[in-house]
Every structure is written in structure tokens, then in C-alpha cells.
Amino acid sequence: MQKSDKKAIVVKNLVTHYGSRKILNDINMEVEQGEVMVIMGGSGSGKSTFLRYLLGLQQPTSGSIELLGSDITRMTESQMHHMRKNIGVSFQGGALFGSMTVSENIQLPLREHSKLDQNTMDIMSQMKLEVVNLAGFGDLMPSQLSGGMIKRAALARAIILDPKLLFFDEPSAGLDPVVSAELDELILQLKTIMKMTIVVVTHELESAFKIADRITVLDRGEILMTGTVDEVKNSDNQRIYNLLHRQPRKDKVDLDEYLARLTGNDLSHLTTN
Amino acid sequence: MRQSIEKLGRLTVNAVEELGYGFMVLYESLYWLLLGKFNQQTVSMREIAVQAMQIGIMALPIVSALCFSVGMMLAMQGLETLKPYGAQAQVVTGIALSVTREFAALITGIIVAGRSGSALAARIGTMKESQEIDALQVIGVDPVRYLVAPALVAMMIAMPILTLFGNVTGMLGAALFTNFELSMPVAVYFDRSFEVLVIGDVLQGVYKSLVFALLIVIVSVINGFQVSGGAEGVGLATTRSVVMSISVIVVADMIFTFFLTQL
Numbered sequence: 001m002q003k004s005d006k007k008a009i010v011v012k013n014l015v016t017h018y019g020s021r022k023i024l025n026d027i028n029m030e031v032e033q034g035e036v037m038v039i040m041g042g043s044g045s046g047k048s049t050f051l052r053y054l055l056g057l058q059q060p061t062s063g064s065i066e067l068l069g070s071d072i073t074r075m076t077e078s079q080m081h082h083m084r085k086n087i088g089v090s091f092q093g094g095a096l097f098g099s100m101t102v103s104e105n106i107q108l109p110l111r112e113h114s115k116l117d118q119n120t121m122d123i124m125s126q127m128k129l130e131v132v133n134l135a136g137f138g139d140l141m142p143s144q145l146s147g148g149m150i151k152r153a154a155l156a157r158a159i160i161l162d163p164k165l166l167f168f169d170e171p172s173a174g175l176d177p178v179v180s181a182e183l184d185e186l187i188l189q190l191k192t193i194m195k196m197t198i199v200v201v202t203h204e205l206e207s208a209f210k211i212a213d214r215i216t217v218l219d220r221g222e223i224l225m226t227g228t229v230d231e232v233k234n235s236d237n238q239r240i241y242n243l244l245h246r247q248p249r250k251d252k253v254d255l256d257e258y259l260a261r262l263t264g265n266d267l268s269h270l271t272t273n
Numbered sequence: 274m275r276q277s278i279e280k281l282g283r284l285t286v287n288a289v290e291e292l293g294y295g296f297m298v299l300y301e302s303l304y305w306l307l308l309g310k311f312n313q314q315t316v317s318m319r320e321i322a323v324q325a326m327q328i329g330i331m332a333l334p335i336v337s338a339l340c341f342s343v344g345m346m347l348a349m350q351g352l353e354t355l356k357p358y359g360a361q362a363q364v365v366t367g368i369a370l371s372v373t374r375e376f377a378a379l380i381t382g383i384i385v386a387g388r389s390g391s392a393l394a395a396r397i398g399t400m401k402e403s404q405e406i407d408a409l410q411v412i413g414v415d416p417v418r419y420l421v422a423p424a425l426v427a428m429m430i431a432m433p434i435l436t437l438f439g440n441v442t443g444m445l446g447a448a449l450f451t452n453f454e455l456s457m458p459v460a461v462y463f464d465r466s467f468e469v470l471v472i473g474d475v476l477q478g479v480y481k482s483l484v485f486a487l488l489i490v491i492v493s494v495i496n497g498f499q500v501s502g503g504a505e506g507v508g509l510a511t512t513r514s515v516v517m518s519i520s521v522i523v524v525a526d527m528i529f530t531f532f533l534t535q536l
Contacts, residue, residue, distance in 0.1 A: 055411050078312060084413035095408035097400075109412045157412075 006069055008033045008165060008197035009054070014063035016053060023049050025221045027063070033164075036191050036198045038208040040232075041218035042243060047201050048092075050218065051169055054199065055089060056080060068164060085113050088158030088196075092169040094150035096142035096157070102129075103138035106157045113161060128156040132186060148179035152186070159190065166190065168200040172207050180204070184211050205244060209233075217243065294498075295491040298417055302425050305418035314415055320423040321430075328389040328424075329431030332381075333438060335388075339380050340439035344372055344446030351447075352454050361455060368447045369466040370474055374533075377439030378478040379526055381432060382485035386518035390493040393424050394514035397497025398507040406498075425490045432486040433479045440478065481529055485522050492518045 009031035016024040024046050031037045041047040052058050054065060056072045064071045068086055075083065096105045106125040110116055116124075129135050132152040142150060151171065158166060168187065172180030184207050190196050202208055208215060208229075215232045217224040219239050225232065232240065241247070309315050351364035397420055400406050409416050448462035496514035500506045 052407075055407075057407055057410055081312075081413050084411060087411060089408070089411045091404045091408055093403055095404040097405055097408070098403075108414070112413050 006033065007031060007066070008035075008068060009037075009199070010064075010066040011054070012064045012066075014050075014053065014060055014065065016049065016058070016060045018049075023221050024053070024060075027218075027223055029216055029223065029226060031197060031199060032213075033197050034191070034195050035213040036187065036200065036211050038212035038215045039199065039201045039218055040203065040205075040208050040215050040243070042203060044220075045218045046221040047203075047218045048169065051167060051199075051201050055087070055167060056083075085161055086164045088161065088163035088166045090151065090154045090158040090166070090168045090171070092173055094142070094154040096150060096153055098142055100142075101138065102134070102140055102142065102145070102153050102156075105142065105153065106138075106160050109157065109160050124160065125156070128160050129153075131159070132156045133182075148175050148183070151175065151183060155183075155186065159194070159196075162194065164197060166196045166198045168198065170202055170204075171200060172202065172204045180207060187211050219243070291495050291499075295495045298421055298494050298498075299425075299487070299491055301415075301417040302422040305415065305422050306426065309418055309422075314418045316418060316422045316426070320419075321426045324423050324427035325430050327392075328385060328427050329434055332384055332388055332431070332435060336381050336384050336435045336439055337442040339384065340372070340377055340443040341446035343376050343380055344368065344443035344448075345450045346446075347371060347376070347443075348447035348450040348454075352451070362457075364447075364451065365462060365465045366469045369444065369470050372443040372447070373440050373470060373474045374477045375526070375530065377443055378432075378436045378481040378485065379522070380443075381435045381439050381482060382489070382522040382526075383519055385428070385432060385435070385486070386489045386492075386522060387515055389424075389428070390489040390518045391511045391515045393420075393490070393493040394497040395507055395511045396420070397494060398500030398510045401498065401500050402503060402507060421490065421494050424494075425487075428486040428490050429483060432482040436478050436482040437475070440475065477533060481526060484525060484529065488521050488525060489518045492521055 007030050009029065011027055011029040014024055014027040015022070027050065029037075039047050039050060053060055054067075056065075056075075060073060063073070065073055067083060070079070070083065072080065072083060096102070097108070100108070103122070103125050106128055107121045110121050110124065125138065126135070129138055132155050134149060134152050134156065137145070137149065137153070142153070145153060155168075158168075171183045171187065175183070187198060187200065188211055191198055198211075200208070200211060212229055214226060214228055216226045217232060217240050224237055224240055225235060227235070233244065235241065305312075305314055306316050347368050348364060351367050352361050355361050355364055397406070397416075400409075400420070406416050409419055444463065444466055445459075448457075448459045448466075451457050451462055452459050493514045496510040496517070500510045502509075
């Protein structure tokens with residue numbers, strides 16, 4: 001890390017819309033190099049959407065997203081193509097290509113960004129399979145793997161180019177506790193051994209507390225707070241407290257609104273929802 | 274009343290949007306095909322070959338069989354209608370022209386739309402639903418370059434070849450039935466067919482098949498990339514893509530024929 005003073009990610013005043021509905025409202029976030037930042041929030045909090053913008057899959061309404069010092073919202077396509085080399089992504093469902101073997105999946109980024117010969121690529125993908133404990137599974141098709149193996153294979157594909165930034169969407173979703181604990185361990189190893197900056201999107205509290213250096217709590221499209229694990233745990237914000245203690249949301253029921261919803265009359269004052 | 278006008282308006286906006294999207298995808302495919310090499314986004318020759326195999330060679334038996342049947346059917350109708358005028362021998366001319374100019378390309382188009390257009394829509398749709406399209410993008414692979422461009426080239430190669438095959442099997446079907454009805458030898462039938470046919474007739478079918486190939490790819494891709502709503506969404510998009518492709522082909526064929534016969 002030659003430029004240790006530089007932030008890995010700087011998000012400033014990010015506002016995004018889905019159609020005319022505002023999804024993210026004035027998001028500001030900074031991620032230091034080499035830290036594990038967990039973006040936490042319940043369903044519908046906008047955390048998956050936030051990730052899509054961090055990956056440059058969508059253009060925001062306003063605001064800027066700097067990855068490794070360059071603003072990806074103002075990049076040309078070829079600049080973005082170069083930036084992609086520094087970014088690894090492990091998607092929620094793995095998103096392995098069903099028509100390729102595990103090895104071919106892992107080698108695809110190499111094929112795109114390098115001119116290495118097949119032998120070298122084989123060795124490199126073999127090494128990454130070792131890292132994620134999937135040695136010997138390279139010739140299988142994704143459909144032959146279990147849920148946990150798919151996630152690990154996806155992780156191997158994400159780190160094949162030794163990216164500086166690793167994004168991880170819901171690492172423990174749909175996995176049993178043991179497998180998900182193993183994945184957490186793997187994420188920590190990547191941080192210490194490969195010095196990657198890692199952003200994990202999750203709603204799993206246990207996993208978040210275990211791997212995070214800092215946590216950003218997202219709720220209804222806004223950041224409630226960013227802080228260390230202890231700071232988040234000790235927060236006196238009611239919404240964070242609810243999230244951490246699995247309290248159901250207790251929105252006040254407005255009787256008039258409720259009746260209007262039921263009868264379908266006079267919805268004009270509800271359109272802001 | 275207001276609702277139906279609203280609906281019409283919305284449908285129109287959607288249609289224009291889809292059309293625009295289709296042309297954008299077409300433009301991007303051509304862009305990658307021509308300039309991909311200079312942007313580290315080369316269109317894979319291997320993928321084109323695989324797809325051409327899938328779209329072309331694998332469809333040969335069914336295209337041949339259906340063109341054969343249509344040729345035979347045309348012979349039956351032709352002989353029946355020409356009988357009162359004692360002009361049965363003229364059936365050869367009619368069939369030679371209608372098969373090469375019209376039917377071979379049309380039948381091929383319908384089969385390819387059903388086989389490969391639907392497969393393309395389903396493939397793209399499934400990949401979108403499982404975030405594989407997103408994965409392609411973050412890896413730095415342009416989805417249009419990777420998924421659409423090879424299919425487009427493969428389709429443009431396979432369709433004319435299938436159509437030429439359809440020409441031969443269509444006329445073979447007609448020849449066999451004519452042999453049976455008028456005891457005209459198959460060789461004589463083909464000799465007479467080739468006497469009336471000019472290269473322009475065959476080319477007409479080939480041009481049509483190229484246009485159909487383009488239309489099938491555009492329609493399938495539009496529907497594939499629009500998928501939302503899981504497995505059901507993929508199913509809906511696939512169905513819509515087949516129905517739309519076939520409709521577009523038939524209408525385009527009609528327009529094509531109008532201009533070719535009037536001008």
C-alpha cells in the first residue's frame with residue numbers, strides 16, 4: 001500500500017432514484033485502505049442498491065463515488081474497464097456462469113484482462129481454489145456445487161486478479177452457521193494476508209460484528225451512523241437498537257390513513273410513501 | 274374511455290422505447306464486431322462457431338422436413354387448382370418461384386425464431402435474473418459483446434444456409450408428389466425448375482432470411498434483457514419473444530414482397 005493516506009472509497013452526497021422514487025438519500029461514506037467495512041441494514045434499506053452504485057452498474061442522480069481516488073461516475077468506458085481490474089465482486093447467489101466449469105468461471109477475468117497462456121491461467125485458478133478450500137473442484141459445473149461451495153467459487157473468481165477492492169454481497173445468505181462462519185474466517189484472512197479493502201453488505205449481525213472494522217448502518221435509504229463495532233452496539237439510536245435487537249418496527253398507525261388505505265379513497269396524501 | 278386512451282399511450286411509449294433499445298443493442302453489437310479488437314473486447318470466434326452450430330446445423334433436419342412438407346402441399350394444391358385448365362405442368366414454375374422467393378425463408382425464419390430466438394431470450398433472461406449479467410459487467414465483459422454479437426453473426430450465417438437447404442428440400446417434396454400424380458421424373462422436374470429460376474429468385478429468399486435473422490436477434494434480445502420476476506418472468510419473456518419474432522417476420526415478409534413485386 002504505497003498510498004496509505006488515500007481513502008479506498010469516498011462516497012459524497014449520493015442520491016439515487018428508481019423511476020421517480022428516491023431510493024438513496026444523500027449518502028456519505030469513507031472506507032480506509034485495508035479495512036473491512038460492513039454495510040448493514042434490514043430488507044429494503046437500500047443496501048443492495050447502494051452496492052450496485054458502488055460497482056458502477058448504475059448511474060446516480062447526483063453525487064460522486066471515488067474508488068481508489070478516481071470518480072467512477074465521471075469515467076469513460078475504457079477508464080472504467082481498467083478500473084474493473086482492481087475490483088472483485090462476489091454476488092449474493094454467486095452468479096457463476098452456468099455454461100462454464102468452475103475453473104473457466106474463475107479464469108474469465110484473466111482472459112479479459114491479461115494475455116497469459118492457458119497453463120499459467122490454470123495454475124493461477126488452482127491457487128485461488130486452494131485459497132477458498134475448493135481444490136479439486138475446478139472441473140465441476142456450478143450446478144453440481146452446494147450453496148457454500150458456490151459462494152467460495154464466486155469468491156475465488158472475485159480475487160483472481162488480486163483486486164485492491166473486494167465487494168461481498170450477503171456472504172452468509174442461505175448458508176448454515178458453520179459454513180457461513182468459515183466464509184467470515186476467509187474474509188478476515190483475505191484482509192490480513194492479501195491486504196484487501198473489503199466491503200461486505202449483510203443483514204447478519206453476528207457475521208457483521210465478527211468481520212467488521214467499521215459498520216455503516218443503512219435504513220430507508222439513509223445512513224444512520226458509521227462507526228466501530230462497539231460504537232454501533234452502544235448506539236442509542238432507536239432504529240439501530242431495533243435492528244440489533246430484532247425488534248419489529250413500531251410505526252405509529254394513523255387511523256385516517258389506515259382507513260383510507262383500506263377503502264382505497266383519498267390516496268393523495270399517501271403518494272409520498 | 275380515458276383509461277383505454279391512457280393504456281394506448283403507455284403501450285406506444287413502451288413500443289418506441291423497445292424499438293430504440295433494439296437499435297441500440299444492434300448498434301453496440303456492430304460496434305464490438307468492428308472495433309472490439311481495439312478495445313480489448315474481441316468477439317469470440319469460438320462462440321460464433323458454437324452458436325452457428327446450434328442455430329444452423331442442429332436445425333437442419335426440422336427445417337428440411339418442414340420445407341419438404343410445404344413443397345409437397347404446394348404441389349397438391351397447385352395440381353388440384355390447375356387441373357380444370359389442363360395446365361398441371363405449369364405447377365413447376367409456381368412452386369419453384371414461391372418456394373425460393375417466399376416459403377423457404379419464411380419456414381426457416383419461423384423455426385429459428387422458435388428454436389434459437391426463444392433460447393437466446395431465455396438465456397439472457399435467466400442470466401439477468403441470477404445476476405450473471407451484472408457479474409459480466411463487473412468483470413469488464415460487455416454483455417452485448419459477449420452474448421448478442423456472436424448470436425447475431427451466427428444467425429446471419431445460419432439463416433441463409435438453412436434457407437438454401439429449404440429451397441432444395443421444398444422442391445424435392447413437390448417433385449416427389451408431381452412424380453406420383455403426373456409421373457414426371459424427379460430429374461425432369463428439377464431441370465424444368467432450374468430453367469425458370471433466375472439467380473434473383475434465390476437471392477430474394479436469401480435477403481429475406483438475412484433480414485429475418487436480424488429481426489429475430491433484436492426481438493429476442495429486447496425481451497431477454499427486460500426480464501424481471503424470476504422463473505415466471507423468464508417464461509413470459511420467452512413466449513413473448515417467440516410470438517413477437519414470428520409476427521414481425523411475417524409482416525416484414527409481406528412488406529418485403531410488396532416492394533419486390535411492385536418495383
